[in-house]
Amino acid sequence: MTESNISFLGRLSLAFGTFFAVLGDREYAARVHRLRDGAEVSAPVTAPQPAATAAPTIKAASPEAALQLLGLLQRDARFVDFVEEDIANYSDADIGAAARLVHDGCRATLREHFTIRPVREELEGSRVTLTDGFDATAIRLTGNVVGKPPFNGSISHRGWRVEEVRLPMLTKTHDATVIAPAEVEL
Template structure:
């Protein structure tokens, strides 16, 4: 039973072990019960100070969906036998055999790229051209190399035009399709 001396300010802080137990119970209560989550939000809104404005914007991260990546890997296996090729020990084959296999893998990979993506250059200029990058250029689309000093505008020689996906045309997945099966095992009867 609580006494008048058991106010939050006069109570002894819980031990580390007790706080860990409380955190685990709270985590599952908030995760499993929307009402508990709402009560937690209400309680924490008044108890926690407002966060200070960050000096610089923190990057936001998002989890990539593995389904699209696995679907692409499956297409590359189907049309180019990429997984088979990459898993093969090439030391057992002659250069001409490896070259012949690489030609087939190359053709299959190119087919997958053509059928499922529209890929365009990041920069339109010819490689080797002189280019200027003004202040505020898209650093995610253009990587500076060489002796990078000072502030923009930067002037340099275009070594690679870069690539960007303009359109993705992956097939729709059937409900319940297991994307982790990249190529079904084959059993000949």
């Protein structure tokens, strides 16, 4: 799979990784912000020069924000309960009813803690022209991708971009690995 043809799950993994890297690293977040605002727009990319190109620094992302989001999805939507449940013996109607509840809870959680907007404002199916210098981190070309821009095509998915994050503050003693406490009824 080429870098410009990342699968949906690959994009999802990249999105979550980038999301949590932005949350955990102020400098990285500032670079992403400058890139989104066009401040770091550079000349067209040429072949890398081995001596001049430094290897990227790989840094472990802090899992606390991911665990916090997972805890919120569990609290408000019973997300982990739903995913961990063996649904093989349930009817499609039962699964659909449960999925509706999980969907409503997940949607409410995302809307409470994130401002999410489409990457592209045009409706899906709209014809667009992508000129040279389009943001390849925000737009993925699919289908018969050959040649150089301008590219003409149809929007098959508008994409999503997080504009604001509003996760609650945590105390130092909070154990983020407990995404849902065990319940004991007395």
